[in-house]
Every structure is written in structure tokens, then in C-alpha cells.
Amino acid sequence: MSAPYAKLPAWVEYGLIPLINLAVAFLVAGLVVLIVGESPLKAASLLVQGAFGYGEGLGFTLYYATNFIFAGLAVSVAFHCGLFNIGGEGQAYIGGLGVALVCLWLDGVMPWFITFPIALLGASLFGAAWAFIPGYLQAKRGSHVVITTIMFNFIASSLMVYMLVEVVKPLGSMAPQTRTFLEGGQLPRLDWLLSIFGFDIGGAPFNLSFIVALVAAFFVWLLIWRTRLGFEIRTMGASPSAARYAGIKQSRIIIITMMISGALAGMMALNPIMGDQHRLQLDFVAGAGFVGIAVALMGRSHPVGIIPAAILFGMLYQGGAEISFEMPNISRDMITIIQGLVILFAGALEHMFRPAIITFFATIRGARAAPQATEAGE
Amino acid sequence: MDYFHIAIVTLESTIRLSVPIILAALAGLFSERSGVFDIGLEGKMLAAAFAGGAVGAVYESAFLGLLAAIAVSTSLALVHAFASITQRGNQIVSGVAINFIALGATVILGQSWFRQGGRTPQLSGNGRFDTVTLPFADTLANVPVLGPIYANLISGHFLLTYFAFAMVPITWWILYRTRFGLRLRAVGENPGAVDTAGISVTRMRYMAVICCGILCGFAGAYLSMAVGAGFVKGMTAGKGFIALAALIFAKWKPVNVMLACLLFGFLDAMAILMQGRPLPLIGEVPVQFMQALPYILTVILLAGFIGKAIPPKAGGVPYVKER
Numbered sequence: 001m002s003a004p005y006a007k008l009p010a011w012v013e014y015g016l017i018p019l020i021n022l023a024v025a026f027l028v029a030g031l032v033v034l035i036v037g038e039s040p041l042k043a044a045s046l047l048v049q050g051a052f053g054y055g056e057g058l059g060f061t062l063y064y065a066t067n068f069i070f071a072g073l074a075v076s077v078a079f080h081c082g083l084f085n086i087g088g089e090g091q092a093y094i095g096g097l098g099v100a101l102v103c104l105w106l107d108g109v110m111p112w113f114i115t116f117p118i119a120l121l122g123a124s125l126f127g128a129a130w131a132f133i134p135g136y137l138q139a140k141r142g143s144h145v146v147i148t149t150i151m152f153n154f155i156a157s158s159l160m161v162y163m164l165v166e167v168v169k170p171l172g173s174m175a176p177q178t179r180t181f182l183e184g185g186q187l188p189r190l191d192w193l194l195s196i197f198g199f200d201i202g203g204a205p206f207n208l209s210f211i212v213a214l215v216a217a218f219f220v221w222l223l224i225w226r227t228r229l230g231f232e233i234r235t236m237g238a239s240p241s242a243a244r245y246a247g248i249k250q251s252r253i254i255i256i257t258m259m260i261s262g263a264l265a266g267m268m269a270l271n272p273i274m275g276d277q278h279r280l281q282l283d284f285v286a287g288a289g290f291v292g293i294a295v296a297l298m299g300r301s302h303p304v305g306i307i308p309a310a311i312l313f314g315m316l317y318q319g320g321a322e323i324s325f326e327m328p329n330i331s332r333d334m335i336t337i338i339q340g341l342v343i344l345f346a347g348a349l350e351h352m353f354r355p356a357i358i359t360f361f362a363t364i365r366g367a368r369a370a371p372q373a374t375e376a377g378e
Numbered sequence: 379m380d381y382f383h384i385a386i387v388t389l390e391s392t393i394r395l396s397v398p399i400i401l402a403a404l405a406g407l408f409s410e411r412s413g414v415f416d417i418g419l420e421g422k423m424l425a426a427a428f429a430g431g432a433v434g435a436v437y438e439s440a441f442l443g444l445l446a447a448i449a450v451s452t453s454l455a456l457v458h459a460f461a462s463i464t465q466r467g468n469q470i471v472s473g474v475a476i477n478f479i480a481l482g483a484t485v486i487l488g489q490s491w492f493r494q495g496g497r498t499p500q501l502s503g504n505g506r507f508d509t510v511t512l513p514f515a516d517t518l519a520n521v522p523v524l525g526p527i528y529a530n531l532i533s534g535h536f537l538l539t540y541f542a543f544a545m546v547p548i549t550w551w552i553l554y555r556t557r558f559g560l561r562l563r564a565v566g567e568n569p570g571a572v573d574t575a576g577i578s579v580t581r582m583r584y585m586a587v588i589c590c591g592i593l594c595g596f597a598g599a600y601l602s603m604a605v606g607a608g609f610v611k612g613m614t615a616g617k618g619f620i621a622l623a624a625l626i627f628a629k630w631k632p633v634n635v636m637l638a639c640l641l642f643g644f645l646d647a648m649a650i651l652m653q654g655r656p657l658p659l660i661g662e663v664p665v666q667f668m669q670a671l672p673y674i675l676t677v678i679l680l681a682g683f684i685g686k687a688i689p690p691k692a693g694g695v696p697y698v699k700e701r
Binding site for chain 1: 470
């Protein structure tokens with residue numbers, strides 16, 4: 001995705017340009033709000049109020065953010081390798097099966113702190129396994145990972161309907177879901193964490209998975225920037241031919257990266273299943289896997305960017321639900337638009353404003369120093 | 379006679395179900411053959427379905443609805459073109475973005491304009507496309523075997539259905555027998571060579587993407603104004619991705635596209651038909667398996683286990699003119 005442009009100061013490259021892109025995305029979203037006949041400013045203030053204004057709202061915001069951190073990390077790890085994993089949705093869905101099977105097995109006999117690490121393992125194994133096949137096919141058979149992961153989302157969805165309707169549903173029950181987990185299959189909520197800051201989270205399902213997500217973000221940083229494997233992954237992403245020349249086994253890196261990505265997506269299932277619903281049900285991922293794409297693009301595939309981006313989307317999710325009470329014209333579907341706009345402006349159109357910015361900085365520099373001829377981008 | 383009747387009904391629904399996929403897959407064919415990948419077929423179709431349903435309901439004219447569907451779908455295609463051709467952005471990212479924008483915008487706008495939970499009002503009369511009865515269909519219906527085939531399979535479809543099937547040879551002809559088609563294919567295989575010949579790569583790709591937008595418009599209009607009577611939230615339900623799968627399954631060739639779409643449509647029709655009915659020898663096949671089969675087949679094909687699907691060589695790569 002790199003382009004032959006003049007070099008910019010780091011704060012412009014990593015601060016200003018993403019912010020401008022984001023601002024444009026939100027401006028366009030504001031236009032949609034105007035078209036619908038509501039005030040964008042009022043909508044924005046309701047949004048922030050609903051997401052951060054009181055304890056329960058904040059709890060929900062962070063609960064949603066937890067999903068998006070995992071999903072964003074999953075997409076970004078693949079991005080570093082030059083792979084686009086659109087399959088986070090399916091991998092998380094299958095990861096949920098891993099969590100549920102462990103919980104159904106152990107919840108009656110073990111306390112949660114024993115079930116929890118095994119469920120985490122189950123989630124990541126199932127997610128990684130689901131991502132392994134597209135990774136393997138990309139590495140060994142050359143089938144494009146984007147297409148295969150899209151196909152695998154649909155296959156996952158069919159498979160999970162089958163599993164829920166035919167296999168894991170308790171006998172005699174009509175609803176396609178597992179039984180509710182006992183206490184051993186439920187993660188403790190983090191109400192104490194927010195009460196330190198004087199918030200009461202009320203009924204919000206903000207739980208231990210949030211901490212797991214932060215730890216995962218740290219490990220992703222460690223992996224990508226501080227290990228040999230991470231270096232190989234980034235080399236692959238920057239230049240596959242250079243990687244081959246350096247003796248890096250390409251297919252191995254592709255498969256491993258996809259499995260790590262799938263494992264991270266799978267872990268996402270921990271949050272809604274063990275942390276909130278305490279059972280496996282249809283469509284519990286609810287598009288969070290796709291939000292990960294926007295989060296990763298917005299956070300520039302770096303954990304330090306992903307966490308705030310995820311919290312921003314958590315805010316949109318929670319605040320969006322609140323807005324719809326006050327403004328019936330604006331439902332949570334507004335978030336889908338914003339998500340699309342963020343992907344468009346921070347992803348596909350990320351270089352749109354760059355030439356203008358380069359010219360701008362060139363003229364400033366030119367005015368300050370001796371009038372040298374500066375080469376602006378096109 | 380009973381089996382014959384079932385066969386006719388199944389084939390009829392096969393045709394009905396495959397029309398939107400054929401149109402969308404042909405749309406994708408134009409775009410991808412020119413070197414622009416398009417994940418956004420689904421979004422364009424959805425937006426077109428909404429525009430068609432909304433305009434058809436307000437102005438009570440199916441024709442105006444169709445025009446609106448094409449206009450909206452084409453403008454989304456132009457966004458994709460701007461991002462991926464002019465700005466040289468990532469084509470897949472751009473397609474994903476368009477899918478989400480369409481998914482959200484159709485519901486938000488639909489809710490604020492019509493207040494029916496994201497639906498558009500029920501189309502009736504002139505707002506909706508009618509089925510076409512071919513000459514003598516009623517008189518011939520009683521002729522054994524051939525009569526029902528003519529009356530139910532060949533006659534009695536929407537104009538858009540005939541249009542979709544007509545577009546298959548037309549697309550083939552455009553692609554393989556016209557100068558435009560030759561250049562379009564060349565631009566997807568080796569844009570450098572086309573540029574050397576003095577033809578604008580950018581212009582060719584824009585035209586291909588516009589063709590894609592127009593056809594997606596037809597596909598969307600078919601969903602909301604012909605086979606359905608109005609727009610329903612998320613009504614494409616993955617058909618854009620099935621079309622993408624069919625396009626790959628067909629190895630980016632027009633006639634194969636039609637066959638692949640008919641196959642996927644047939645699987646869909648069979649899934650509905652076989653629900654709860656055990657097959658001889660195999661026993662009952664889960665519906666979910668039948669629904670997943672097109673995707674599974676595409677993955678297997680992509681993996682090169684049955685033939686090899688080779689995409690256009692310059693697909694997904696933005697063209698940078700040499701300086």
C-alpha cells in the first residue's frame with residue numbers, strides 16, 4: 001500500500017493524516033444525519049453522553065470495545081503479513097463453539113478460574129483451525145485468502161446453525177442455543193475496576209475479557225515488533241520477494257500468521273459467551289468481526305492505535321443504541337454507515353489528502369528556508 | 379407425472395433464484411476482467427434494490443425505479459473506481475467499505491423516509507415489473523411434456539429474467555468480438571501493453587466499472603421490483619458473494635458464469651425442496667449443508683482440486699504509468 005510520496009514528519013504521517021481521514025468520514029456521516037432530518041451536533045452529544053456519561057453506559061462501551069480489540073488485532077496481524085483476513089466473523093463464530101464446549105464440559109465441576117484458561121485455549125484453537133484452511137490454501141495452492149475467508153464466513157454460519165439446531169441444543173428445547181452455563185462457566189464482571197473511578201456499571205456485562213484483550217494487544221505488539229517471527233511476518237508483508245530472498249519460508253509464515261489471526265478472532269467469543277450471555281446462541285458475533293477491519297485500518301495496525309479505535313467503535317455501538325431512543329430516525333445501522341465510511345476514508349482513500357498536505361508542508365518549509373525547488377507529490 | 383411436476387417447479391425456481399446472481403456475476407465479470415476486483419457487488423445490489431423499491435413506490439413507475447436503481451448502483455461503482463483507479467487504493471478495502479455503507483444507508487434512509495422498519499412500501503400495479511406471458515403459452519399448456527415446459531419454464535418470467543439470460547451472449551460478444559472487449563481484457567492482463575498502444579488504462583477501467591454498476595443496478599431492481607414487491611432490510615442476503623463465488627467458479631468466462639449461477643440457483647432450489655425429505659441411500663441431507671455447498675465448491679475449485687481458476691493477471695493491482 002506504500003506509494004512513492006515525499007517523506008513527511010512522523011507526527012503528520014501517524015497523527016495528522018489519520019485524523020483528517022477520520023474527520024472526513026465523520027463529516028460525511030454527519031451529512032447522512034442531516035439528510036435524515038436530525039442535528040448532527042445533537043446526535044454527537046447524545047452519543048458521547050450515552051457512551052461515557054454514566055456508569056452503565058461506560059460499562060457497555062468497554063464491553064463492545066473488548067470485542068473490537070480482539071477483532072482489530074486479528075485483522076492487523078494478517079495485515080502485517082500482507083494478508084487481508086475478512087474471515088474474522090467466521091473465526092469468532094467457530095471460536096464460540098470452542099468456548100461453549102469447554103464450558104458445557106467443565107462448568108459444573110470446576111470454578112471459573114480453571115474453566116477460563118481452558119476456554120481461552122478452546123476459543124483460540126477453534127478460531128485458529130478455521131483460519132488454518134484459508135491460510136493453507138493461500139500458501140500451498142495459491143487461492144486468494146480474501147475470497148476463501150469470505151466463503152468460510154458463510155460456511156461457518158451454516159455449520160453453526162447446524163451445530164446449534166442438531167447437536168448442542170439440549171433435548172426438548174426449541175430455541176437453537178445451548179443450555180445456560182453454571183457458575184463455573186461465567187466470567188466475573190469488572191464492576192470493581194470502574195467503581196475505583198466512581199462509576200457503577202449497573203447491568204453492563206463488562207467483564208474479565210477486557211483485561212485479556214489488553215494483554216493480547218501487548219502480546220501482539222511484542223510478537224510483531226520484538227520477535228524474529230514478527231520480523232519475518234513484516235518482511236513478508238513489505239516485500240514477499242525480499243522475504244524469499246532472505247530465506248524466509250513463505251508458506252510457513254502465511255499459515256502461522258493466519259492461525260494467529262484466527263486465534264485472536266476466536267478469543268473474541270470469550271467476551272459475549274462466557275462474559276455476557278453464558279450460552280452459545282445464533283449470530284452472537286453480530287458483525288463484530290467486520291468492525292475489526294475498520295478498527296485495524298483506523299489504528300494503523302498498531303495495538304496503540306487499535307485500542308482507542310476499538311473504544312471509539314464501542315462508543316458508537318453503545319451511544320448509537322442510546323440515540324435511537326431520542327432520535328427514532330437514527331438506529332444502530334448508523335454505525336454500519338460510519339464503519340463503512342471509516343473503512344473507505346482511512347483505508348481505500350488513505351492517500352487522498354496526502355498530496356495537498358505534502359504541498360502544504362513544502363510551501364511552509366520553502367517559505368522558511370532558502371527558496372529551493374521542492375518536489376511535491378503529483 | 380408427479381416427479382415431472384416437481385422437476386418443473388424446481389427448475390422454475392432455479393431460474394428465478396439464479397437471475398440476480400447471473401446479473402451480479404456478469405457485472406463482476408466486466409470489472410474484474412479489467413483488473414479491478416469487486417467485493418462490493420453485494421452492496422451495490424442492495425443499494426440498487428433499495429433505490430428501485432423506493433422510487434418505484436413513490437412514483438408508481440417500475441421504469442423510473444429501474445433507472446434509479448441503475449443510477450445509485452453506478453454512483454457507488456464510481457466511488458469504487460475513484461478509490462481503486464484514481465487514488466490507487468486497496469480495491470478489496472474499498473469494496474468492503476461500499477458493502478457496509480450500502481447496508482447501513484438503506485436501512486437508515488428507508489426508516490426515515492417510509493417508517494416501516496427499514497422496508498419500502500409494498501409495490502403494486504405499475505410500480506412493479508410484471509411477468510411476461512409468451513404467445514400461445516396458455517393454449518399449449520395442455521400439450522403433454524412440452525406444454526408445461528413451454529408454459530412454465532420458458533414463458534411467464536419477468537422481462538428482467540429474459541434480459542439477464544440475453545446478457546450472457548451479449549457479454550460474450552462484447553468481450554470477445556469487439557474492440558472495447560479486447561482492450562478491456564488486455565487492460566486486466568497487461569495494462570502496460572495497453573498503455574503503450576496509446577489507450578488510456580484509467581478510461582478503460584472506469585468504463586468497465588461503470589458497466590459493472592449498471593448490471594448490479596439491474597440485479598438489485600430484479601430483487602425489489604420483480605421477484606419481491608418492495609425492499610426489505612438486507613434483502614440481498616449474501617447473493618453478491620454467491621455471485622462472486624460463481625464468477626470464480628466460472629473462471630471469469632460469460633457462458634460459464636451462467637452455468638455456474640444456474641448450478642448455484644439449482645442447489646438453492648433443491649435446499650428448499652429437500653427440507654425434511656430423506657434422500658435414497660444418503661438419508662436426510664441437512665439444509666445448512668446445501669446452503670453452504672456453493673461456497674464449499676468454490677473453495678475446492680479455488681484450491682485447484684477441480685480445474686484451476688486463474689484470475690486476470692493484473693487484477694487487484696493499481697496501474698502506475700511509467701515515467
